[in-house]
Amino acid sequence: MFRPIRSTALLLALGMTVLAGCAEQGAAPGRAGDKLATAARQDADEFLVVDCLLPSQVRKLGRQASYLAPRRPIKTSVGDCEIRGGEYV
Incomplete structure (x- = not known):
């Protein structure tokens, strides 16, 4: 049952x-x-080609004199620009 x-x-x-x-x-x-x-x-946005402004480099002249080189503009992908520390629009 x-x-x-x-x-x-x-x-x-x-x-x-x-x-x-x-x-x-x-x-x-x-x-x-x-x-x-x-x-x-x-x-997909990481592969867009943009105008990237890389940060300046520190250059030395001898022992005491150092200066910042101008920022370099390049055309590269968004991902590469971010990796290199640049700014893009």
């Missing part, structure tokens, strides 16, 4: 668990897709 009730309850619990798991899987890719698209746009 208890066997059909147990198996029915077990089957019902298993079915609800599967449905809950599928519902979570259905909601997650939408949010993950938005994050992936945003990340892809940010990665």
Whole structure:
């Protein structure tokens, strides 16, 4: 007498668990897709060619005299400009 009730309850619990798991899987890719698209746009921005102004270099003349050389403008990618410590617009 208890066997059909147990198996029915077990089957019902298993079915609800599967449905809950599928519902979570259905909601997650939408949010993950938005994050992936945003990340892809940010990665693509690093390859844009920009006018970069590199920082000046410290030059020395002898033992006591030192000065800052002028800043050098170059055309390079955003990622390379950031790595080299430059400024870009």
